[in-house]
Amino acid sequence: MERNQMHRQVSVMRQSLFDQGYLDEQFIQLEELQDDANPNFVEEVVTLYYRDSSRLILSIDQALERNPLDFNKLDTYMHQFKGSSTSIGAKKVKAECTQFREYCKVGNGEGCMRTFQQAKKEYTILKRKLEAYFQARQSGPSETACRPRN
């Protein structure tokens, strides 16, 4: 009885991440790459994302403190950040990144700063939710999307 409850909980957590728009299709693509030999692939990828992105975020923060702003540099950083966010299916973060690049194109510094605060917020919220999800997934029996081993 308890096992099934854990199952359900993990499943519900996972589904709500999609329903609430935090994750998109790409996350499912990652899940499909998991198998018996690589059961934690998604978690590894997400961990890598947060590790690499933290450096990038720091760079963007520092770049936003410059006067005048170097929009080319900002756009380059954001291009990377958006790319990684897209790769893991971080839907809301990706949307903020897209908005940021629009502001870069027109040289709107205010817009960039505002949007970046939003992006960081979404990034942090997602991090907490994914951490909770992966933790629940590990402690419960593993039956989330798994392909047979090739």
Add this chain to the structure above:
Amino acid sequence: MGMVAEAQFHVLAVDDSNLDRKLIERLLKTSSYHVTAVDSGSKALEFLGVLKDEQNQANPPSVFPNDHHQDVDVNLIITDYCMPGMTGYDLLRKIKESKSLKDIPVVIMSSDNIPSRINRCLEEGAEEFFLKPVQLSDVNKLRPHLLKGMAKESHPNIDKIKAMEETHSPDRTRTNYNGLEVA
């Protein structure tokens, strides 16, 4: 389960992003390719032994036109477009300019859907252009290019490899560069 180990294709993946490198590596391994992943164009050339090739070109022309002077056997190169220093396009050009490497199929990946960029790469000799994030269905498109390359060298195991062929996932026309679909 894993039978014909010696008939594995070897793919060289080039991407400066740790994350994307991990992804492409997993995608390629899922398709049973042997993968080497490097983080820059210059490291790719180093791995391919290009420096050695430049020395060979200074010598009189080879008697055997199929003599490849390659240090390693690479059947396909898949590279990111946007990289610091040497871009994927620069790498593509260098490969096509190299006597020993020009016949290796090259595929470009990019997170930007820019038609002029795509066309430039295809004109320079890239076999495919994948929009990131790369999917399994994209990786499935690599097989014909790899088989074609092997047929050129009349590889003894080609029939074995063809027999191993199986579809992993339904073909999606998401990254159709001819239709210039927005990701």
